[in-house]
Amino acid sequence: MTEKKTPLRSAQWFGTADKNGFMYRSWMKNQGIPDHEFQGKPIIGICNTWSELTPCNAHFRKIAEHVKKGVLEAGGFPVEFPVFSSGESNLRPTAMLTRNLASMDVEEAIRGNPVDAVVLLTGCDKTTPALLMGAASCDVPAIVVTGGPMLNGKHKGKDIGSGTVVWQMHEAYKGGQISLDEFLSAEAGMSRSAGTCNTMGTASTMACMAEALGTSLPHNAAIPAVDSRRYVLAHLSGMRIVDMVHEDLRLSKILTREAFENAIKVNAAIGGSTNAVIHLKAIAGRIGVELDLEDWTRVGKGTPTLVDLQPSGRFLMEDFYYAGGLPAVIRRLGEAGLLPNPEALTANGKSLWSNCQASPQYNDEVIRPLDKPLVDDGGLCILRGNLSPRGAVLKPSAATPELMQHRGRAVVFENFDDYKARIADPDLDVDETCVLVLKNAGPKGYPGMAEVGNMGLPPKVLAKGISDMVRISDARMSGTAYGTVVLHVAPEAAAGGPLAAVRNGDFIELDCANGRLHLDISDEELAGRLADLKPDTSAKIFDSGYARLYVDHVMQADQGCDFDFLVGCRGSAVPRHSH
Ligand code: FES
Numbered sequence: 273m274t275e276k277k278t279p280l281r282s283a284q285w286f287g288t289a290d291k292n293g294f295m296y297r298s299w300m301k302n303q304g305i306p307d308h309e310f311q312g313k314p315i316i317g318i319c320n321t322w323s324e325l326t327p328c329n330a331h332f333r334k335i336a337e338h339v340k341k342g343v344l345e346a347g348g349f350p351v352e353f354p355v356f357s358s359g360e361s362n363l364r365p366t367a368m369l370t371r372n373l374a375s376m377d378v379e380e381a382i383r384g385n386p387v388d389a390v391v392l393l394t395g396c397d398k399t400t401p402a403l404l405m406g407a408a409s410c411d412v413p414a415i416v417v418t419g420g421p422m423l424n425g426k427h428k429g430k431d432i433g434s435g436t437v438v439w440q441m442h443e444a445y446k447g448g449q450i451s452l453d454e455f456l457s458a459e460a461g462m463s464r465s466a467g468t469c470n471t472m473g474t475a476s477t478m479a480c481m482a483e484a485l486g487t488s489l490p491h492n493a494a495i496p497a498v499d500s501r502r503y504v505l506a507h508l509s510g511m512r513i514v515d516m517v518h519e520d521l522r523l524s525k526i527l528t529r530e531a532f533e534n535a536i537k538v539n540a541a542i543g544g545s546t547n548a549v550i551h552l553k554a555i556a557g558r559i560g561v562e563l564d565l566e567d568w569t570r571v572g573k574g575t576p577t578l579v580d581l582q583p584s585g586r587f588l589m590e591d592f593y594y595a596g597g598l599p600a601v602i603r604r605l606g607e608a609g610l611l612p613n614p615e616a617l618t619a620n621g622k623s624l625w626s627n628c629q630a631s632p633q634y635n636d637e638v639i640r641p642l643d644k645p646l647v648d649d650g651g652l653c654i655l656r657g658n659l660s661p662r663g664a665v666l667k668p669s670a671a672t673p674e675l676m677q678h679r680g681r682a683v684v685f686e687n688f689d690d691y692k693a694r695i696a697d698p699d700l701d702v703d704e705t706c707v708l709v710l711k712n713a714g715p716k717g718y719p720g721m722a723e724v725g726n727m728g729l730p731p732k733v734l735a736k737g738i739s740d741m742v743r744i745s746d747a748r749m750s751g752t753a754y755g756t757v758v759l760h761v762a763p764e765a766a767a768g769g770p771l772a773a774v775r776n777g778d779f780i781e782l783d784c785a786n787g788r789l790h791l792d793i794s795d796e797e798l799a800g801r802l803a804d805l806k807p808d809t810s811a812k813i814f815d816s817g818y819a820r821l822y823v824d825h826v827m828q829a830d831q832g833c834d835f836d837f838l839v840g841c842r843g844s845a846v847p848r849h850s851h
């Protein structure tokens with residue numbers, strides 16, 4: 273066998289002239305693989321989340337083909353394998369319920385198989401964190417190739433954005449401003465090509481996070497799914513991962529504390545999704561990097577939002593790529609001294625700054641200059657107080673500035689079924705000064721912490737032309753959504769958090785400037801109510817099955833909603849033989 277500087281992990285399967293080597297090679301040969309493919313070539317796993325039930329990732333077999341061409345050109349041997357595909361649009365009760373399941377699938381598939389490195393094909397929201405979490409727990413060389421966003425949606429001559437237009441048009445329909453026919457007519461125009469949501473929703477945010485963390489080649493986040501340059505990037509990533517094996521460039525050398533600080537900064541600059549808080553924490557936990565909610569304030573606060581994309585702004589991902597994409601944003605941050613760790617290492621072996629320092633920028637409307645930001649302070653707001661002792665999150669760029677300082681009367685929904693049953697009731701005692709409170713929609717409560725935190729406003733408020741109210745829950749919200757929405761309240765109601773104690777008529781204070789969320793009752797009253805709590809049973813969890821495992825082991829939002837037993841890096845030591 274050919275000698276390499278770094279001994280290949282895969283040689284422990286294919287590199288021996290004995291009974292085990294015979295077995296490992298022989299069955300692989302049924303695919304028509306000649307002898308020389310086993311002789312010291314890096315075996316590159318292509319971890320594919322392709323699924324026709326994950327429409328955002330349905331074009332991934334073609335992307336995998338281009339990755340394979342690159343791997344072969346660089347002297348590696350590509351092997352593609354499927355992993356659980358957590359698709360946002362179809363999976364019920366929420367794709368978040370299966371993010372950790374997918375991460376387990378990825379981790380065990382890598383560790384148990386003859387791969388020296390992996391290309392992670394990610395797209396729809398949860399697929400990016402799931403694959404990075406699984407690969408990080410193995411700490412092999414890995415590179416992310418994202419499927420890319422859909423082309424801009426089109427409807428009646430205007431651009432419309434994935435998800436965002438659904439929320440907007442549904443409110444307009446409920447408020448009586450548009451007809452049902454008009455609402456439904458936007459469906460086909462919103463999703464008119466392969467790819468992920470074209471807004472700065474969670475998929476685009478996580479693609480930007482993967483690039484800012486250094487785990488992909490530059491421009492991976494924004495090239496549209498159907499742009500031929502997406503396939504070029506896939507090819508180049510396939511070539512690059514082979515070199516990463518020879519350089520032993522493992523994830524732990526890229527996913528450093530410095531890289532996460534860069535990502536937090538970039539999230540503020542792009543107006544990224546609140547879901548990034550949970551996913552980055554979960555990824556950091558796998559690779560052994562300390563990251564907590566206060567890092568979002570410490571690093572992100574004061575960072576202007578430069579990218580004018582929906583849901584916070586006007587444009588879509590296609591425009592973002594043509595304007596220069598993420599490297600142009602990182603250049604603007606770096607030139608203003610706002611990139612915390614320019615020297616952080618990336619997948620191509622260069623620093624983040626050397627990748628971006630000369631990146632062209634073509635459109636000041638889409639990627640705004642520092643002196644004309646979309647939002648002056650785009651850092652996510654972390655809120656603590658007697659209502660959220662372990663934190664809650666609000667996205668200022670998606671909120672109404674006047675409501676970010678607000679005291680209002682609580683209108684409480686015990687769970688999502690209760691919300692749906694009563695929100696449209698004309699007799700509901702609510703006006704626009706109230707605070708809508710939703711309980712039991714967190715990690716254990718829903719289960720899976722669904723994206724129901726941006727609960728729609730009562731129709732009778734919408735009919736007045738009001739478009740925003742303060743809303744508070746232990747849920748998440750879609751990255752495509754907007755509003756003055758307090759999310760991720762921890763501990764959640766179902767874990768006995770103080771949110772469970774809120775009653776109709778209580779007053780709640782939201783003070784974003786000071787990071788405070790306060791329920792206006794005495795400590796004694798709060799303790800008394802918590803002692804009297806009855807568990808919510810709306811979720812109907814079976815005694816067995818995956819949801820049981822999930823509810824028993826999921827951690828709270830401030831800990832990234834990972835399973836308690838999955839935290840940490842277990843490495844890629846080769847397990848014992850199977851025979
Ligand atoms: Fe898949 Fe938005 S639903 S990326």
Ligand code: MG
Pocket residue numbers: 360397473474475750751752
């Ligand atoms: Mg989403």
